[in-house]
Amino acid sequence: MKLQPVVPFEPVLASQLPEGDQWIAQIKWDGVRMLSYCDGNDAELINRRGNRRTLQYPEIADPRAYCRAGSVILDGEVIALSGGKPSFHEVMRRDSLKNAAAIKSVSPQVPVLYMIFDILYCNGTWLLDQPLSRRQQMLGEMLLPHPHVQNVPSYARPSELFTAAQSGGLEGIVCKDINGTYAPGGKDSRWQKRKIVFDVNAVAGGVTYRDGLVNALLFGLFDSKGQLHYIGHAGAGRMTAQDWRTITAQAQQLRTGDMPFTAVPQRSKGAVWIKPQLVFKLHYLEWNSSGTLRHPVIQAQLDHPPLSCRIEQKG
Structure with a gap:
């Protein structure tokens, strides 16, 4: 693969929700951070720590199945559900497997979803210096319908989403500045996570x-x-x-x-x-x-x- 792995941008922990019209909010998924790569020929899944996970998740291993771009880097979270809610324990049943036979056996028992919330590279062009609003627009244009992939929805009222996440027993939310760029390996207040659990x-x-x-x-x-x-x-x-x-x-x-x-x-x-x-x-x-x-x-x-x-x- 010609594309070099990117260390994903991280949110900082916040004690209060940010205020202002520039903020959108998304559910914080209790899963495994995953970047999906395709350089036009080869495809890979690589996690936050730079480890390949292409073998573990064959249903989402090739972004050409769910993205119309010829070359792309997508950022998101791989989750597995238990009782209708994301379960870190369940997704780790997949993530910890090392051989193809075990993965083939367990995959039907533990289906996964790839919750995509950002696009960093598209058709030969880096998008890191583009505002989040533009990256989200491009992500919506590029993603194709797929049973194991979802475009993470954004909400204009973080407080309402936080209340809904509390009621649903979810982990929390992430608030993002729609004007913010993406800094690989960075961690600052452009993204702020407000946790429930x-x-x-x-x-x-x-x-x-x-x-x-x-x-x-x-x-x-x-x-x-x-x-x-x-x-x-x-x-x-x-x-x-x-x-x-x-x-x-x-x-x-x-x-x-x-x-x-x-x-x-x-x-x-x-x-x-x-x-x-x-x-x-x-x-x-x-x-x-x-x-x-x-x-x-x-x-x-x-x-x-x-x-x-x-x-x-x-x-």
């Missing part, structure tokens, strides 16, 4: 057992010096019985006599320490004054570097 990527430093299986994990975040600070424990959540069997086997391999946290966690009775290598996405309601999470719920295990689980996520 918060999330954090955390590393497990300990486990507890019930009847020979891991039933909960003790989580932490690293500071700039590489020290691991305890942020809470969680069990159950979205994890299946097979997930817990897998975690039990992993924990057995990572057992250590050394406690990895900077201080002994309050909920450490019966805990077995493990080397901090297993990374998970957690949902939570808020941070307690003690520095721990209120009501953390495990969403899925991630293939992320442990040291990427930083305390700065609290901001």
Whole structure:
């Protein structure tokens, strides 16, 4: 593929909704950020971290099936639904697969949607310096009907969409300046996310057992010096019985006599320490004054570097 992968633009976390006629709002999808590429010959799907995911999502692997442009880069989110709502756990059942046979088997069980919200390159021309309003116009002109692809709708009243997202139990919304350009690798107030359900990527430093299986994990975040600070424990959540069997086997391999946290966690009775290598996405309601999470719920295990689980996520 001739096109070089783009690091996507990211929204900043906002405590209030922005005001002004230049702002539109979109649903924040609880999925996997994905850019779709076609240089006119080759096509690829590449995620936020620069990893190829073309194999994992064959139904959306070639943008020529859902975009009339000869060459293109599209930006969006791959989601899977559970109970009518996006489920990060469900989409990770697809994203974590590595071989074609498993993908072919699981794909009918976990159908995905590609929610496209931006177009960065079209027919040999970069659109990064074009305002969002123009990029959205071009996206609408280029997308073709497809059962696994949707053009993400925009709303002129962010407060109304936020209320609707709250009622629907969705993750939140993203507000975007329609005059804003797109900065690859950037993160600033041109895009602002207002969350209903918060999330954090955390590393497990300990486990507890019930009847020979891991039933909960003790989580932490690293500071700039590489020290691991305890942020809470969680069990159950979205994890299946097979997930817990897998975690039990992993924990057995990572057992250590050394406690990895900077201080002994309050909920450490019966805990077995493990080397901090297993990374998970957690949902939570808020941070307690003690520095721990209120009501953390495990969403899925991630293939992320442990040291990427930083305390700065609290901001």
